[in-house]
Amino acid sequence: MIRITELAQQQIAQVLREGDVAVDATAGNGLDTLFLARLVGSRGHVYAFDIQQAALQKTAALLNRNGLVQRVTLIHAGHETMAAQISGPVAAVMFNLGYLPGGDHSIAPRHESTRQGLVASLELLRRGGLITLVLYPGHPQGEKEKTAILDYCRELDSAACGVIHATLLNRSGASPELLVVKKFDHLL
Numbered sequence: 482m483i484r485i486t487e488l489a490q491q492q493i494a495q496v497l498r499e500g501d502v503a504v505d506a507t508a509g510n511g512l513d514t515l516f517l518a519r520l521v522g523s524r525g526h527v528y529a530f531d532i533q534q535a536a537l538q539k540t541a542a543l544l545n546r547n548g549l550v551q552r553v554t555l556i557h558a559g560h561e562t563m564a565a566q567i568s569g570p571v572a573a574v575m576f577n578l579g580y581l582p583g584g585d586h587s588i589a590p591r592h593e594s595t596r597q598g599l600v601a602s603l604e605l606l607r608r609g610g611l612i613t614l615v616l617y618p619g620h621p622q623g624e625k626e627k628t629a630i631l632d633y634c635r636e637l638d639s640a641a642c643g644v645i646h647a648t649l650l651n652r653s654g655a656s657p658e659l660l661v662v663k664k665f666d667h668l669l
């Protein structure tokens with residue numbers, strides 16, 4: 482089976498190197514934060530955002546269990562505040578835009594804040610860096626968010642970055658989808 486979240490991690494693993502700085506824009510249960518913390522190594526650093534304290538607690542516990550808490554700064558704030566919280570250059574940013582598994586389903590990322598987070602990520606991203614976004618169009622808010630983010634990505638300067646949109650064609654339209662935004666090493 483193909484998992485969109487794994488596909489996102491595979492893309493990130495191609496660019497993220499030891500010593501890099503990375504961002505988990507939606508920490509949730511911390512699986513992506515842990516993945517990023519492993520890749521950046523002891524010389525690198527990860528910034529992980531979430532608007533829910535419960536998510537950050539789960540992420541902290543997972544990092545503690547794996548002895549990697551010192552590689553991560555947990556930020557209790559929306560990713561739309563990213564530019565004010567960290568400075569670049571950043572090698573990779575991951576967004577996973579669903580609900581916190583087992584959490585409050587009224588708290589899903591909103592398309593205005595996701596768009597702001599994406600704009601901030603592109604500014605912080607170094608050349609050659611990568612942003613992944615896992616979208617969940619299976620619920621009305623997720624569909625609205627997908628439309629807004631795809632519209633924004635279609636307008637991005639094609640000389641500066643490339644965007645891939647991956648969907649599971651032989652699964653239902655409610656399946657998660659992946660957007661990968663790559664900032665080119667140099668302008669085309």
Ligand SMILES: C[S@@+](CC[C@H](N)C(=O)[O-])C[C@H]1O[C@@H](n2cnc3c(N)ncnc32)[C@H](O)[C@@H]1O
Binds near residue numbers: 507530532
């Ligand atoms: C599907 S979960 C993320 C899963 C996570 N990447 C993992 O590996 O476990 C989505 C998370 O996004 C968080 N979220 C929603 N809006 C946000 C925002 N504006 N900024 C940061 N996090 C947000 C939710 O609180 C939720 O915990």
